[in-house]
Amino acid sequence: MSKTILAVDDSSSLRQMVAFSLKAAGYQVIEAVDGRDGLDKAKNQTVDLVLTDQNMPRMDGLALIKALREIQSYQRVPILMLTTESSDEMKAQGRAAGANGWLVKPFDPQRLIEVVKKVIG
Amino acid sequence: MTIDMSQFFQVFFDETEELLAEKERLLLGVDLANPGKEDLDAIFRTAHSIKGGASTFGFSDMADITHVLESLLDKIRKGEMTLKTEHVDAFLAAKDVLKMQLDGHRNGAEVDLGAVEEIRGRLALLSQNIKSGLPATGAASTPGMSAASLHSGNGKQLRKLHISLPAMPEQDLKILAAELALLGALEHIPDGSKPAVLTLLTTENTDEIISICAFMVDTDDLKISEEPVSSNTDTTQAEDDIGYGFFDSMAELGINVDQKLLPQVSEPVLNLAPNVLNNAPAQQDAKPREAEKEKNHPNHESSSIRVSIEKVDQLINLVGELVITQAMIEQRTDTLDPIAHERLLESVNQLTRNTRDLQEAVMSIRMLPMDYVFSRFPRMVRDLAGKLSKKVEFITHGASTELDKGLIERIVDPLTHLVRNSIDHGIETPDIRLASGKSETGKLSLSAGHQGGKIVIEVSDDGAGLNRTKILEKAKKQGLDIPDEISDSEVWQLIFAPGFSTAEIVTDVSGRGVGMDVVKRNITAMGGVVDIRSTKGSGTAITISLPLTLAILDGMSIKVGDEIYILPLNFVVESLQPVPDDIKEISGQGRVVRVRGEYLPLISLYQIFAITPRFTNPAQGIIVILETDGQKVGLLIDELIGQQQIVVKNLESNYRKVNGISGATILGDGGVSLILDVSALIASRQTSDAELICS
Numbered sequence: 044m045s046k047t048i049l050a051v052d053d054s055s056s057l058r059q060m061v062a063f064s065l066k067a068a069g070y071q072v073i074e075a076v077d078g079r080d081g082l083d084k085a086k087n088q089t090v091d092l093v094l095t096d097q098n099m100p101r102m103d104g105l106a107l108i109k110a111l112r113e114i115q116s117y118q119r120v121p122i123l124m125l126t127t128e129s130s131d132e133m134k135a136q137g138r139a140a141g142a143n144g145w146l147v148k149p150f151d152p153q154r155l156i157e158v159v160k161k162v163i164g
Numbered sequence: 165m166t167i168d169m170s171q172f173f174q175v176f177f178d179e180t181e182e183l184l185a186e187k188e189r190l191l192l193g194v195d196l197a198n199p200g201k202e203d204l205d206a207i208f209r210t211a212h213s214i215k216g217g218a219s220t221f222g223f224s225d226m227a228d229i230t231h232v233l234e235s236l237l238d239k240i241r242k243g244e245m246t247l248k249t250e251h252v253d254a255f256l257a258a259k260d261v262l263k264m265q266l267d268g269h270r271n272g273a274e275v276d277l278g279a280v281e282e283i284r285g286r287l288a289l290l291s292q293n294i295k296s297g298l299p300a301t302g303a304a305s306t307p308g309m310s311a312a313s314l315h316s317g318n319g320k321q322l323r324k325l326h327i328s329l330p331a332m333p334e335q336d337l338k339i340l341a342a343e344l345a346l347l348g349a350l351e352h353i354p355d356g357s358k359p360a361v362l363t364l365l366t367t368e369n370t371d372e373i374i375s376i377c378a379f380m381v382d383t384d385d386l387k388i389s390e391e392p393v394s395s396n397t398d399t400t401q402a403e404d405d406i407g408y409g410f411f412d413s414m415a416e417l418g419i420n421v422d423q424k425l426l427p428q429v430s431e432p433v434l435n436l437a438p439n440v441l442n443n444a445p446a447q448q449d450a451k452p453r454e455a456e457k458e459k460n461h462p463n464h465e466s467s468s469i470r471v472s473i474e475k476v477d478q479l480i481n482l483v484g485e486l487v488i489t490q491a492m493i494e495q496r497t498d499t500l501d502p503i504a505h506e507r508l509l510e511s512v513n514q515l516t517r518n519t520r521d522l523q524e525a526v527m528s529i530r531m532l533p534m535d536y537v538f539s540r541f542p543r544m545v546r547d548l549a550g551k552l553s554k555k556v557e558f559i560t561h562g563a564s565t566e567l568d569k570g571l572i573e574r575i576v577d578p579l580t581h582l583v584r585n586s587i588d589h590g591i592e593t594p595d596i597r598l599a600s601g602k603s604e605t606g607k608l609s610l611s612a613g614h615q616g617g618k619i620v621i622e623v624s625d626d627g628a629g630l631n632r633t634k635i636l637e638k639a640k641k642q643g644l645d646i647p648d649e650i651s652d653s654e655v656w657q658l659i660f661a662p663g664f665s666t667a668e669i670v671t672d673v674s675g676r677g678v679g680m681d682v683v684k685r686n687i688t689a690m691g692g693v694v695d696i697r698s699t700k701g702s703g704t705a706i707t708i709s710l711p712l713t714l715a716i717l718d719g720m721s722i723k724v725g726d727e728i729y730i731l732p733l734n735f736v737v738e739s740l741q742p743v744p745d746d747i748k749e750i751s752g753q754g755r756v757v758r759v760r761g762e763y764l765p766l767i768s769l770y771q772i773f774a775i776t777p778r779f780t781n782p783a784q785g786i787i788v789i790l791e792t793d794g795q796k797v798g799l800l801i802d803e804l805i806g807q808q809q810i811v812v813k814n815l816e817s818n819y820r821k822v823n824g825i826s827g828a829t830i831l832g833d834g835g836v837s838l839i840l841d842v843s844a845l846i847a848s849r850q851t852s853d854a855e856l857i858c859s
Contacts, residue, residue, distance in 0.1 A: 054213045056176035057220060064167050098212050119417055123408075127216055134409075143417065144410035149220035152167040158408050162419055 046091040046163050047071040051081035051107065052125065053099040057148075061094065061125075064152035065159065078102025082110050085117065092163050093122040094146075097133070105140045112141035121162050125150075169221055176217045177270045180226075183210045184266070185539070188259050191252050192542040204241040207255070211237055214262065226265045229280065232287045233258050239291065249550075254290055256543065258283050292350050327362040327373065328387035332380065340380045347373065473569070476529050483526045484811035488830045490519040491808065495833055520809075532572050534612040534621070535563035540576075541583055541610060548587045555594050555604055556587055561611035567619050571710055574690055575621065578683040582623040582706050583610065585679070590627030590704050600701065602626065615709070618734060624705035630656055630698040638664065656696035660684040688843060691717075691732070691826075693792060709734075717812055719829070719839065721805040722788065725775040728837045730810055730829060735842040737789040737796065739804060744783040757787055757798040764789065767845060768800040772824060778802045792843050799845065812839065824848070 048070050052058040055076075062072040073090060075081035077099040085093065093111065097104035104124055111117040124137045124145040137145055146158055187210040194203050215230035217223075233255065239245045261283045267273035327344070329337070337360060344350055347366045364373070370388050377386050497505070497512050538560045549556040567575070591597075591606030598604050607626045612619060632655050639646055639658045646658075658664065662681040687694050692710040711717060711734065719730035746758040747766070755766040766787070770777035779785035779802055787798040810829040815822060815838075826841035 053209075054179060054217055056172050056179050056217045059175050060167075060169070060172045060220065063172070067167060096216075098209055100206065100209065121414065121417055121419060127212070127219075134411075138411045138413070141413075142411065143414045143419075144408065146408040148216050150407055151169070151220075154407060162410075162414070 045069055045071050047073060047088070048092045048094060048159065048163075049073045049075060049081060049085055049090040051075040051078065051093070051095040051099070051104070053077050053096060057096070060152065061155060064155055067152075068156045068159070070159070078104065078107035078110075081107050085111055086114070089116050090120065092159065093117075093120060094125055094159075095122065097124055097126040097128065097137075105136060108137070108140040108142050123158065123162070173221060173269075176221050176223075177266060180214050180217065180262075180266050183214050184259050184263050186210055188256065188543060189539075191255050191259070192546055194247070194252065196247060196249060196252070199247045201241070204237070204247070208234065208237040208241050223265070223269055225275075225280065226262055226269075229258060229262055229265070229284060229287075232284055232291070236287050236291045251290060253550075254283070254286050256546075258287060289345060292345055324390065325364045325366060325370070325373065326387075326389045327364060327377070328389075329360045329362065329377070330381055330385035332360075336380050340377065343376050344373065347376070471529075473530075476526075479526055480530065483523050487519055487523055487809065487811055490515055491831070492834060523809075527568070528566070530569045531566035532569050533563060534565045534567060534572070536572055537576050537579060538563045538610055538612075541579075544580070545583065545587060545608060548584065552588065553593060554587060554591055554606060556591055556606050556608050559607065559609040561609065562613045565612040565614065565619060567612075567710065571690055574686060575708070575710070578686050578708070579610070579621070579623065581679060581683050583608065586623060586625040586627065586704070590625040590629075592628050596628075618709045618711060621708045621710070622705055623708075624703060626703040629700040629702060629704055630659070630696070631700065635659060652698070653696070656698055659696075660694070717810060717839075718807065719810045720788075720807050721831075721837065722769075722786075722801045723803045723805055724769045724773070724801050725777050727773070727775055728805065728831065728835070729769070730837050730839040731788065731790070731799075732826075732839065732842060733807060735790045735792055737791050739786055739788045741785075742782055742787055747782045755782070757782065759789060759798070762796075764796050764798045766798045766800060767848070769840075770800070772845070772848065790842050790846065792846055795846055797846050810837075810839070 048065055050058060050061045050065070050072055051074075052061065053076055058074050058076070062074050065072045073084050073088070075084050078095070079102040081093070081095060082102065093108075095104040095107055102110075104126070108122050108124070111120070111122065121143045122141065124142045125148055126133060126137075126145055127148045134145060144158075144162070146155065187207060190203055190207045190210070194200075194207070211230045211234040215227050215234055218226035218230060236245075236251070237255075240247050240251065245251075261279055264273070264275055264279070268275040329340075332340075341350060341362065344362065344364055347364065350362060350364050366373070370390075373388060374383055374386060377383065494512055494516060497509060500509065502509055541560070542558055545556055545558040586608050587606075591608065592600070592602075594604035597606065609624050610622070611624075612621045614620070632652065635655055635658055636646060636650075639661070642661070642664065644658065644661055647654075659680045660683070664680060684694050687708055687710070690710055692708055695707045695709070696704065697707070698704040711732075718733040720733050720736055721728050721730055723729075740759070742757055742759075748756050748758065748763070750756055753765070755768075756763040757766045758764075766782060768777075768780070768782075769775075770780070777785070779800075782798075782800050785800050785802050786804055787800055788804075790797055790799055812827045813829055815825060815828050822838075824841050824844050825838045826844075827839045828836055829839060831837050
């Protein structure tokens with residue numbers, strides 16, 4: 044069975060790009076429009092990987108990661124941040140929140156698939 | 165596997181367009197005295213999202229502007245800088261530039277590169293004021309190039325220079341700092357009491373800097389040293405190449421990732437500004453061109469489709485024909501015996517209902533929400549109020565009210581004019597308002613709503629109101645014929661006379677004389693009516709009533725002699741059969757009819773169209789009371805036939821313009837009937853009685 048990825052981003056164009064690329068690479072993709080939507084969708088179904096943007100309305104990426112790590116079934120699910128801020132401070136914050144890695148925006152679809160493959164195969 | 169990024173362009177364009185509109189809305193709504201954290205975050209986020217998309221999809225010019233914009237917004241939302249009017253001005257201007265760039269990518273519209281450079285410089289200068297303490301106004305008006313130089317994409321090497329200056333008066337230092345700021349990002353400006361060191365990020369060469377400093381200091385006292393720019397250090401370079409990384413927690417999940425990729429994040433050494441722009445994939449720069457080729461990519465998911473207006477109009481026309489045919493059937497079956505033909509008549513009724521539903525559904529395709537017009541005003545009001553040093557609070561109601569596309573496009577100009585007038589002539593300056601006991605901020609409201617079969621749009625303000633005396637003086641000066649006793653509402657109508665303007669000062673905003681007459685003419689041409697209510701000192705309200713659509717109207721068919729005419733129902737107040745005593749002959753003014761104590765001029769339709777009626781005596785015929793522009797008249801006809809929806813056919817395009825007739829329609833029996841132009845009928849009363857207005 045193909046693996047499922049939760050893609051959280053408030054920008055619909057980026058979300059579509061991410062979803063389209065991942066689907067093309069054979070993954071199933073659940074899209075969420077912000078942190079809270081992502082959290083709701085994550086609760087309904089366990090996924091194999093979470094990709095989340097940082098800056099979003101209602102609930103940002105860091106808050107989502109923290110909330111997901113509170114959930115038993117999400118403690119060992121890999122989470123990657125998709126962020127324009129590649130500063131060490133941001134990475135340290137992401138790591139503290141429970142992220143497993145980061146991907147700097149802008150990225151192209153090939154790069155995204157490459158990273159996802161490294162993580163969940 | 166390669167994925168064609170251009171398939172996402174359309175979504176990006178739509179999204180950016182929405183984000184820009186959202187940004188403008190938020191900026192216009194922001195309270196400068198006490199900007200809400202959430203608002204600032206939301207404004208920041210619009211810039212941030214556009215930047216993210218623009219850099220991903222290779223629109224580097226937009227990414228560039230949003231980058232500068234984003235950094236300034238970030239400083240403001242973090243409280244490092246206070247939001248000021250000049251920031252909002254610059255942000256709005258940046259929004260305009262981004263929109264222009266967006267249109268450039270989307271439709272191949274022309275992009276004014278000068279404006280792009282201007283706004284980039286302006287934003288960068290505002291960013292620097294954080295430390296320089298320079299008056300922001302001065303900086304904002306300087307067409308700067310600083311940020312342009314910051315962007316290393318211009319081929320020049322970005323360098324960080326330390327400029328050591330001798331002691332100099334603080335004033336001189338500030339002037340010099342402002343000059344240097346034009347060359348790039350100025351990082352540090354100490355006070356001028358002791359020898360100072362300025363740090364400048366620039367692509368300009370050292371000679372240029374020396375020549376600027378030479379105006380203020382002796383070049384011998386000047387020392388310039390260079391420091392490599394941190395963002396180009398090897399570590400970041402390496403990171404940029406990879407663009408991603410994993411924390412060691414990944415290993416704990418049992419996932420084997422390349423250990424070389426694990427970053428050393430434990431010690432945050434420098435808070436480097438992420439050089440995302442340089443990271444933008446250069447190979448994608450050519451992609452925007454492809455966007456033009458593939459504007460409507462089939463993969464683009466959407467819940468709406470674009471249809472040309474011609475197709476919609478053709479559909480409306482066909483439905484119009486169907487309505488006529490249906491009316492024809494209805495009329496022909498009307499005479500049948502209801503019992504013998506029960507099932508046929510039932511079907512005809514069904515057809516009638518279906519036709520009406522279909523007609524409404526088709527008409528609704530052409531409907532657009534008033535927001536289409538309203539949304540352009542907040543910005544205009546803000547700019548105008550700023551220009552005239554007035555404070556205006558702008559409110560809209562009923563923006564979701566729908567109106568025919570053709571009408572909505574034609575209402576833009578008249579409304580713009582009325583809104584301008586309100587700000588320019590209606591709302592007073594803050595000091596005058598305070599002196600007259602009002603709050604210093606004027607209220608301007610724009611509302612739309614349905615009233616009966618019409619849409620009513622109102623522009624109202626709480627300004628000075630119309631000045632009766634001034635209008636009368638001006639009207640007399642212009643040689644207008646003014647009766648001695650004239651009601652307020654008649655005085656207000658005078659401002660619609662051609663060339664009429666009471667503005668004492670002709671501003672570049674309004675008051676040039678082309679004005680209210682054009683407004684009135686445009687609205688009348690749309691089948692609408694303008695009404696003014698005004699109270700001196702407390703404001704003016706101008707109401708425009710428009711038909712929902714031009715293509716179909718509710719009409720009343722009337723008969724004079726053998727002719728059937730249509731009266732648009734929205735002009736009809738009532739109809740009555742007068743008693744002989746109510747008809748009076750007034751010398752020089754013709755006949756009048758008394759309706760509940762009020763004498764109304766009586767127009768005989770048979771005289772106007774020179775036909776032989778059944779009745780010439782008003783007491784035998786029927787009088788229809790018509791009203792337009794606050795004037796009422798009685799129209800003498802033979803008989804009322806009934807009310808029906810009619811499809812308006814343009815007489816001019818099929819025959820020629822005929823005075824007193826606004827169009828024609830095809831009746832249920834296939835005959836043609838003329839639609840009376842009520843405004844012209846009423847106007848004809850003022851010219852020497854009903855002097856044959858038809859040719």
